[in-house]
Amino acid sequence: RKEVEQDPGPFNVPEGATVAFNCTYSNSASQSFFWYRQDCRKEPKLLMSVYSSGNEDGRFTAQLNRASQYISLLIRDSKLSDSATYLCAVNDNSGYALNFGKGTSLLVTP
């Protein structure tokens, strides 16, 4: 079983739509959770950390469900510029190394 799993998509949504991604992780001892955004042939850029209480940053909301071992990302009012691959990252046993999912591809269309 992979350490971090994501639905690869692609998710094709119209501008203005709300879209949600889930990511499951296998290591119950993981403490840190992140969503990164990666544009084509670019480096991953941190979108948001995911806290136990959930957190929101503008149109983006992240949630953590420890019992079911998944994290989610909700994007409201999608913009064309949101088109990218969204990577879920979870720290490993050492607490430092990140385990990444393969990413979920999002395409927002006019």
Place this chain on the structure above:
Amino acid sequence: EAGVTQFPSHSVIEKGQTVTLRCDPISGHDNLYWYRRVMGKEIKFLLHFVKESKQDESGMPNNRFLAERTGGTYSTLKVQPAELEDSGVYFCASSQVRGFDTDTQYFGPGTRLTVL
């Protein structure tokens, strides 16, 4: 503030040759990480430095890979001799000392390595 920088951006070498990748972390970041993404796979951890010390090298594929961080500043990752399966994008990341909200890893643009 300058971000993480990596050199070269691309490298094309033949099987059996040696390649050295360089990473300059964000100034003041003690933690430096190397990751690799092979085509079609997820980004995988290779190793972690804290200053000049190797904290965790559990992700290094084999002894053809050698990472150094002399002086605790920039780091190099040498592949010798390179094999076809080493092709991929090598990312470097850095973070400040561990603590609440300070362990975010910032990634460099990556080095795209192609072994022919």
